[in-house]
Amino acid sequence: HxxxxxxxxxxxxxxxxxxxxPWRTLAPRADDRLGMEMAQAQWPKVRTLRIEDLVQVxxxxxxxxxxAPRFGLMFGLAYAAAGWLLVALLFWLGLPFLAYPLAxxxxxxxPFAVAGLYAVSALLERGEQxxxxxxxxxxxxxxxxxxxxxAIITGFSLVIWMDIAAFTFFAFNGFxxxxxxxxxxxxxxxxxxxFVVLGNALGAVVAMAVFSISVISxxxxxxxxxxxxxxxxxxxxxxxxxxxxxxxxxxxxVVVLMVSSVPYFLGLLVTLPVLGHATWHLYRRIVEPVPG
Numbered sequence: 236h237x238x239x240x241x242x243x244x245x246x247x248x249x250x251x252x253x254x255x256x257p258w259r260t261l262a263p264r265a266d267d268r269l270g271m272e273m274a275q276a277q278w279p280k281v282r283t284l285r286i287e288d289l290v291q292v293x294x295x296x297x298x299x300x301x302x303a304p305r306f307g308l309m310f311g312l313a314y315a316a317a318g319w320l321l322v323a324l325l326f327w328l329g330l331p332f333l334a335y336p337l338a339x340x341x342x343x344x345x346p347f348a349v350a351g352l353y354a355v356s357a358l359l360e361r362g363e364q365x366x367x368x369x370x371x372x373x374x375x376x377x378x379x380x381x382x383x384x385x386a387i388i389t390g391f392s393l394v395i396w397m398d399i400a401a402f403t404f405f406a407f408n409g410f411x412x413x414x415x416x417x418x419x420x421x422x423x424x425x426x427x428x429x430f431v432v433l434g435n436a437l438g439a440v441v442a443m444a445v446f447s448i449s450v451i452s453x454x455x456x457x458x459x460x461x462x463x464x465x466x467x468x469x470x471x472x473x474x475x476x477x478x479x480x481x482x483x484x485x486x487x488x489v490v491v492l493m494v495s496s497v498p499y500f501l502g503l504l505v506t507l508p509v510l511g512h513a514t515w516h517l518y519r520r521i522v523e524p525v526p527g
Contacts, residue, residue: 279455279469280523284477288520289484296513299356300505303365306355307508314341314348314507315500332421336400338496339438342488343393343445346453347386349511350374353457356515374457381463382456385449388463392445396438403434446485447474454518459525473521484517 300307318341322334354373358365378386407430408420421427451470456463474481488510495502 278465278472279459279461279525281469281472281476282521282523284473284480284517284521286480286483288517289480289487292513292516292520293487293509295516296356296509296511299352299359299512299515300508302359303355306365306367306370307352307512308504310349310351310511311504311507314345315503317341317348318496318500318503330401331418332404333397333400336397336434336438338500339442339489339493340393340396340400341496342492343396343442343449344386344389345488345492345507345510346449346514347382347389349507349514350377350382350453350457352508352511353454353515356512357458360519377457380456380460381466382453384463385452385456385466389445389449392441396441399437399441400434403437404430406430407433442489443482443485446488447471450474450481450484450514451518451521454515455522458518469522477521 318338321337321341325331325333325337351370351374354370355365357373358369363369407426408424421431448467448470451473452463452466455461455466455469491506491510492503495506
């Protein structure tokens with residue numbers, strides 16, 4: 236399919252003429268109300284999450300890595316290598332101040348980058364032995380559906396994230412700050428510190444928004460043949476249903492990936508696979524299986 240599928244989007248409101256003039260008004264009809272009620276009934280059911288569930292899914296993620304370590308380590312290495320390449324590119328372009336936003340913004344695309352780990356966990360869950368052909372075949376099949384559209388959305392959000400970082404930097408420090416002392420400027424001057432504080436605050440808002448629409452979306456789009464909007468709505472519903480545990484999960488991801496990125500992204504070799512596997516188990520725990 237070349238276009239995303241939005242099967243649930245049907246006109247819910249009809250446009251008609253009012254009796255007092257040629258102005259058009261929105262008036263829901265009986266069949267439209269019935270259609271909206273049916274659409275709501277068709278949303279995937281979301282369970283309530285507890286704090287202790289986070290510990291259990293992390294343990295399950297670590298167990299999956301132990302059962303199939305070569306796949307997890309390979310995905311972690313690929314992700315870390317991409318980080319090395321992008322940071323080197325920023326320094327080569329003379330934009331070292333964007334290295335930190337990039338490292339943090341990398342978490343926005345991580346759910347798609349670890350789609351192969353969902354395949355590993357799904358195979359292990361069914362009692363099957365993971366192989367590269369099975370993993371890549373499953374990811375390719377999911378990508379032929381709406382998983383790719385969700386990847387485009389998160390990729391675009393990373394671009395917006397980097398734009399915000401660049402605009403904020405120049406707003407506080409000006410173009411003349413791009414010199415050899417840029418890091419010293421950021422950490423020792425009022426304008427530099429203001430950029431760091433405001434940049435992190437703006438980044439947190441963007442990150443939470445992207446987290447809300449994607450934390451469940453990616454494993455769900457891998458697992459089910461649903462449209463990406465249904466997956467995003469389900470993801471947001473999961474966050475709204477269990478706000479404290481889900482915000483806690485977001486904090487775990489940020490802290491773990493931040494710490495893992497400090498030693499040249501080397502920590503991602505282990506932490507990324509664990510988080511990827513754990514995200515699969517989180518999805519399975521939150522979203523009820525399809526009946527039958």
